[in-house]
Amino acid sequence: TGDAPAAGMAVTITAGPTREPLDPVRYLSNHSSGKMGYALAEAAAALGARVTLISGPVNLPCPAGVARLEVETALEMHEAAMRLAEQSDLFIGCAAVADYRAEQAAEHKIKKVEGEEGLTLRLVKNPDIIASVAALPEARRPFVVGFAAETRDLAAYARDKLTRKRLDMIVANDVSREGLGFGADDNAALVLWREAARQEKASPEGDALAEEELAPQTKSRLAMAV
Ligand code: C5P
Numbered sequence: 063t064g065d066a067p068a069a070g071m072a073v074t075i076t077a078g079p080t081r082e083p084l085d086p087v088r089y090l091s092n093h094s095s096g097k098m099g100y101a102l103a104e105a106a107a108a109l110g111a112r113v114t115l116i117s118g119p120v121n122l123p124c125p126a127g128v129a130r131l132e133v134e135t136a137l138e139m140h141e142a143a144m145r146l147a148e149q150s151d152l153f154i155g156c157a158a159v160a161d162y163r164a165e166q167a168a169e170h171k172i173k174k175v176e177g178e179e180g181l182t183l184r185l186v187k188n189p190d191i192i193a194s195v196a197a198l199p200e201a202r203r204p205f206v207v208g209f210a211a212e213t214r215d216l217a218a219y220a221r222d223k224l225t226r227k228r229l230d231m232i233v234a235n236d237v238s239r240e241g242l243g244f245g246a247d248d249n250a251a252l253v254l255w256r257e258a259a260r261q262e263k264a265s266p267e268g269d270a271l272a273e274e275e276l277a278p279q280t281k282s283r284l285a286m287a288v
Contacts (some may be wrong), residue, residue, distance in 0.1 A: 066109060066110025067109050067110065068106060068109035068110045068111040069110035069111075070110070070111075070112070071106075071110070071111040071112070071151045071152060072111070072112050072114075072149055072150045072151050072152070073103075073106045073111040073112065073113045073114070073150060073151065073152045073153075073154070074113075074114050074116065074143065074146045074147060074150040074152070074153050074154070074204070075099050075102050075103050075106070075113065075114070075115050075116070075153075075154045075155075075156055076099065076115075076116045076117075076118075076139060076143060076154070076155050076156055076157035076159075076191060076192075077096045077098070077099020077100055077102075077103070077115055077116070077117045077118070077120070077156050077157055078094050078095070078096035078099060078117050078118035078119065078120040078157055078158070079091045079092045079093070079094040079096075079118045079119065079120070079157070079158050079160070080118045080133070080134065080135055080136040080138075080139055080157065080158075080159050080160045080188075081118065081119055081134045081135060081160075082135055082136065082160045082162070082163035082164060082167075082188075083134075083135070083163075083164065083167040084164050084167060084168065084172065084183065085167060085168035085169075085170065085171050085172045086168075086169075086170065086171060087171055088171075088172070090160055090162070090163070090164070091119075091160065092158050092160065093158075093244050093245055094118070094120075094157070094158035094244065094245075095120060095121075095122075095244070095245045096117060096118070096120030096121075096122050097122070097245070097246075097247065097281050098156050098209070098249060098281050098284075098285070099115065099117070099154075099156035099157065100115065100117075100120075100122050100125060101280075101281040101282045101284070101285035102154055102156060102285040102288065103115045103125050103128045104125040104126075104128070104282065104285065105282070105285035105286045105288075106152075106285075107125060107126070107127040107128050108286075111152075112129075113125075113127070113128045113129065114128070114129045114130075114131060114146055114150075115128050115129070115130045115131070116131045116133060116139055116142045116143055116146065116157070117130055117131070117132055117133065117157075118133060118134065118139065118157055118158075119132075119134060131146075135163065136159045136160055136163060136188035136189065136191070137163070137188070137189070139157060139159065139191055140188075140189045140191045140194065143155075143191050143194070143195060144194060144195070147195040147198060147202075147203075147204055148198065148202040148204075150204040151204055151205065152204050152205045152207070153192070153195050153204040153205070153206050153207070154207045154208075154209075155191060155192035155195070155206070155207070155208045155209065156209050157191070158211070159188060159190075159191055160188055161187065161188060162185035162186060162187055162188060163185065163186060163188055164183060164184070164185060164186075165184040165185065165186045166184075190227065192206060192208050192227055192229065193226075193227040193228065196227055196228040196229055196230075197228065205230050205231075206228075206229050206230050206231075207229065207230065207231045207232070207233065207288075208223060208224070208227060208229045208231070208232045208233070209232070209233050209234070209235070210223050210232055210233070210234040210235070211234075211235055211237045211243060211244065212234060212235070212236060212237065213236065213237055213238040214236075214238070216234050216235075216236050216252055217234070217252060217254070217273075219234070220232050220234035220252065220254055221254060221271065224254055224255075224256070224271070230255060230256055231253065231254065231255035231256070232253070232254050232255070233251045233252075233253050233288055234251060234252045234253075234254065235249055235250060235251045235252075236250070239278075241278075242278060247280055247281060248278055248279060248280055248281065248284075249278070249279070249280075249281050249284050250276060250277055250278040250279070250284075251275075251276045251284060251288070252273060252274075252275055252276070253273065253274045253275075253276060253288065254271050254272070254273045255271065255272055255273075256270075256271060256272075257270040257271065257272050276288070
């Protein structure tokens with residue numbers, strides 16, 4: 063219908079940062095506000111989709127009509143994403159997932175050691191959530207949209223991520239631009255997608271890429287445009 067172009071579509075969106083515990087009182091995280099992912103969830107719901115937001119810890123209310131699953135760590139987000147992705151038509155990875163976690167979170171608070179100037183933490187890689195979703199067998203695989211926050215060579219890095227993670231579409235934004243991106247209310251983006259997306263016969267590397275530049279605007283308007 064005209065009002066609800068996404069009626070009945072099942073959409074899963076990851077948003078916000080993840081939080082990786084070091085000990086019972088400390089963690090590794092990043093400055094993701096979750097605003098872009100939440101704006102996408104709101105836009106998809108307004109277009110008639112059934113939306114589930116898998117959210118890391120943020121200070122935002124759950125948009126009306128959206129189901130929210132709250133997680134903390136990348137492993138929890140990965141588990142929730144793999145469970146929901148197979149029943150989704152569209153999966154959008156907007157979360158700023160921590161690349162690494164502590165190999166083993168300490169059971170008790172890590173204490174300062176007298177006479178030691180340094181402390182070495184052993185980190186291990188977290189799973190790449192969106193790449194795991196994109197690697198699902200075709201019959202159970204949603205259309206996969208990723209984000210790329212870059213400070214230079216936007217188009218080249220975005221193209222590389224789209225290919226490497228086998229995404230169908232990527233929304234790239236330059237986070238070094240004043241007032242845009244991380245934590246801000248506004249964003250601008252370069253959107254790249256495979257012309258032959260979902261046609262498995264064409265090699266992912268061989269697909270022609272289409273692109274569209276979206277001018278700076280509020281994250282709500284940008285979410286609608288995407
Ligand atoms: O590699 P990079 O982190 O820049 O890629 C960004 C894209 O990959 C985003 O869509 C982000 O949500 C997703 N991602 C993910 N799991 C990770 C790292 C990134 O889903 N462990």
